[in-house]
Amino acid sequence: MDQMAILAGIHEAIGHTPMVELSRLSQGLGGKILAKLEYLNPGFSKKDRAALRIIEQAEASGSLSRGQTVVELTSGNMGTGLAMVSAVKGYPFVAVMSKGNSIERARMMQALGAEVVLVDQAPGSIPGQVSGEDLQLVEQVTQAIVRERNAFRADQFRRSQNVDAHQEGTALEIWQDTEGQFDAFVDFVGSGGTFTGCARAFKDRNANIRCYVVEPASAPYLAGKPVTNANHKIQGGGYSMDLPLLQKDLVDGYIQVSDADAIAAARALARREGIFAGFSSGANIAGALQLLRNVETGSTIVLLVNDSGLKYLSTDLYS
Numbered sequence: 376m377d378q379m380a381i382l383a384g385i386h387e388a389i390g391h392t393p394m395v396e397l398s399r400l401s402q403g404l405g406g407k408i409l410a411k412l413e414y415l416n417p418g419f420s421k422k423d424r425a426a427l428r429i430i431e432q433a434e435a436s437g438s439l440s441r442g443q444t445v446v447e448l449t450s451g452n453m454g455t456g457l458a459m460v461s462a463v464k465g466y467p468f469v470a471v472m473s474k475g476n477s478i479e480r481a482r483m484m485q486a487l488g489a490e491v492v493l494v495d496q497a498p499g500s501i502p503g504q505v506s507g508e509d510l511q512l513v514e515q516v517t518q519a520i521v522r523e524r525n526a527f528r529a530d531q532f533r534r535s536q537n538v539d540a541h542q543e544g545t546a547l548e549i550w551q552d553t554e555g556q557f558d559a560f561v562d563f564v565g566s567g568g569t570f571t572g573c574a575r576a577f578k579d580r581n582a583n584i585r586c587y588v589v590e591p592a593s594a595p596y597l598a599g600k601p602v603t604n605a606n607h608k609i610q611g612g613g614y615s616m617d618l619p620l621l622q623k624d625l626v627d628g629y630i631q632v633s634d635a636d637a638i639a640a641a642r643a644l645a646r647r648e649g650i651f652a653g654f655s656s657g658a659n660i661a662g663a664l665q666l667l668r669n670v671e672t673g674s675t676i677v678l679l680v681n682d683s684g685l686k687y688l689s690t691d692l693y694s
Contacts, residue, residue: 384463389416389423389456390544394552399647400640400660404667407675408660409557411549413682414652418455419483420682421545422531425568426456428540429529430464439527444469447529448517450505450565450611451480452682457529458487469526471517475505476610479686492516503690504606507616532566533619541572549573549677555580558674559666561630563589563658564597565612567621569679574625585627585671589662591634597621598629608634608691609654611681628670636661638692641684645693651684654692 382388392415397408413421433439444467447457454470461468468489472481474496481491494516497508521528531537549557560577562570574586590597593604596615605615609632641657644650659678666676684693 385417386427386460386463389418389427391548392416394549395648395650397644397648397660400643400664401667404664405673406667406671408663408667409553409675409677410650411545411552411677411679412650413545413679414650414656416456418452418459419686420452420455421541421569421679422452422682423456423459424540424544425531425537426453426460426529428536428544429531429534430457430460430466432536433527434464439466442466444524444526445529446471446517446521446524446526447531448472448510448513449531450476451484451686452611453529453531454484454489454491455480455487458484458489462488469520469524471513471520473505473509473513475500475502475509477503477687478689483686492520501606503610504608505610505614506605507614508605510614510616531568535620537566537568538572538575538620541569542576543572545569545679546573546576550576550580553677556675557584557677559585559587559671559676561587561589561659561662561666561676561678563609563612563632563655563662563681564618564621565614565655567618571620571622571625575622578625586625587628587630587662587666588621588626589630589632589658591658592631592636593633595629595631597623598631600631609637609658610687610690611653611655630662630665632658632661632665640664641692644680645684650680652680653682653684653687656680656682657692
């Protein structure tokens, strides 16, 4: 598609986000961090890619009919992408989200025409800290709505299009922008789609590229370590549950990042690089800095800036 052409809809603006070297954050560490600015997608997150791919594949296969309701469990970003795509394509959309997620996301989805169903957190859970147990409650409500409305379930945790969107889109763009000149990739894992898609594409082209999963320090479930606190602050991932889309044989290592380090990295990203991003982007930055100080000294590390800091103004991320 000609980038200068007039687009037929906002969904055609998804993808082809820029990459920036974070030279101010990596100064003195002897390596490089290259960040793909996914928060510059029209829905302000990387999830726009998967939302579009899932809907368009469902249309092509006939599993989504004209006027049928689309439903999804979301922490907010996938829901925003689906709300945007559904608005353009004419589908009613219902987002089901834990009350533990930031309210900005719910308001943005509502502005895009979505019906937002907020689900109470599990007893003992803390607002702003969504656990796998909280997600199980959201899942129950989601399944009930799908049955009641004979709806199409986007199902980002299971549909392979989530992986395809990143394998054939995000990763290919990174490869072209860097000319394949990088050593490692880090990703804070939510559904596992971004990590698996990017890691597959990178290792297909260069088996020596190391791919690292980032997890909350208190919930290193995927690394097989004890979960001391599932109610961490890094929204959008670290749910301490099995992920069908995560291809573990692509993982070269697991990195643990504390809430404090993720927050500090997001704030430093804003102050020193002028990039205003959310918790999970901070986790990616903190993970990359940890690697540069240790096993990846002198390396070039690629990561995604997953979403916009505008989605977290009601939290303590920038207070």
